[in-house]
Amino acid sequence: VASYTSLFKWNGFNFPDNYVGLDNYTRALADPVFLGDLRRGAVLIALSVLIQLPVSLALAMLLNQPLRGRALYRLLFFAPYVLSEVTTAVLFTLVFSPNRGLALGGEMFADPDQVIYALFLVISWKYFGFHMILMLAGRQAIPRELTEAATTDGAGPWQTFRHVTLPLLGPTIRVSLFLSVIGTIQLFDMVWVLTGGGPIHSSETMAVTMFQYGFRRFEVGYASAISIAMFLLSLIFALLYQRFVL
Template sequence: MANAETIHAASSKGLSRKKKWFSYSVLFILPSFILYTLFVIYPTLNSINLSFTSWDGVSDKIHYIGLDNFVEMFHSERVYNALKNTLILSVSLVVLENVVALLLAVLVDQVRWFKSLFRSVFYFPVLLSGIVMGFVWTIIFNFNFGVISQLLDRMGLGDWKIDWLGDPNYALLAIIITTVWKGSGYYMIIYLAGLQGIPPELNEAASIDGANSWQKFRHITFPLLAGAMTVSVMLSMIGALKIFDQIAVMTDGGPGFATETLTYIVYKVGFGELRQGYGTAMSMVLFVLILIVSLIQIKLLKKREVQM
């Protein structure tokens, strides 16, 4: 009988301790949960609600129109053009940013002197805000007094000048060049961290076996950077799908609609044309698109990590 009472008391004490720890855990996460609810969950639910309205963003009256915003969106040539530009930007930026970042990381990792200096120089563009960087490159690409145009004039190649930001055929390319220049340094740091995690004994053993630099990179370095590549490619893709600052400063979506992306058209429609309901519906579609692309990307890259 005494043993049963002892066991019951110990069990009750254990349950009481678990309840106490549970209460402490709830109190610990409650402030963060409240803030997350106010600034993330509630705005998201409110945005879903507004996507079914014709609200202009100013008036107090909100009229529900059902799925009309989504129907209009999927029949709009402007939206399809923005989707095309978004896909072109996304593929181009993911490939170019990661290729340039990987090359910079390999170069910096092999430098013996002033490694920190080179790392800082290549990373510096990342520290610039998108607005400042956009203004700088707008001056560089200017047709009349830009750096590129002046260099061509002084070399007697004035006929080769290109109106980078005024020609629909080159405006998107100018955005890509600018973004690659700004973002590559960030992904270089990720690849550098991956390179420093590769055991030097592997390369030393390969050198003894007669492997050259390309063979060591192909069969040792590149496969072991799979984890760093997963992170870099995913972040690069998400950043490309959300690109806004460069377009706002350099082209304002133009000339015409040549550089208008899904993110930028949401801004133009919602705030420029005072169609918040329609713009919010677009943002919901953009959110779903980013979510689907991210999940597919993570699955494919994780599969590659396992295979390697």
């Protein structure tokens, strides 16, 4: 349905009859807001790959050690993932409230140049525990005999991790990467509750832009074109992932 309505200039009422062909797609490619959505999505993906996933991996390795109370730590780190995105957004709205919370956080959400990084902090807080549990499960699936053999051959902790543990964790890390990218493309609830896409579109994602045009401005044809763009990006990434990663 979206692929059909994206070919029309349509406000969502009655039957679409104003056929415009690919005009909605060419409009998206020239729209600075949509292009900004692509850029911000790329920034969030890069931050996830460079910061969130390595931190999750480090915590997984740490909590795989025989630490006192490690089960409690695992529970505490995983707990934010259980919360819905809306609940998380409301929680951080209160935490960063200038009147009742951390003024610095409120300033970051009000700054067009910093809001995307503040948003990343909230996303990381919610999802790092999920990636940590994935990697911890992957680490525990590695036979102990392999790491013991490396140690017997004289390998130190870093060499064992670099040449034994990390390669065997490759499939798990790739799954985390895949989920991070697809989740970023579809990101909506948390952004909408936290910032509404502001200030001045500086925290909008493609899903937020689609919602704005489809349900606020009643430009359903253009919103449908954005939804198709989201689908195509997800499909292309999934195909490339299947072809070159799996």
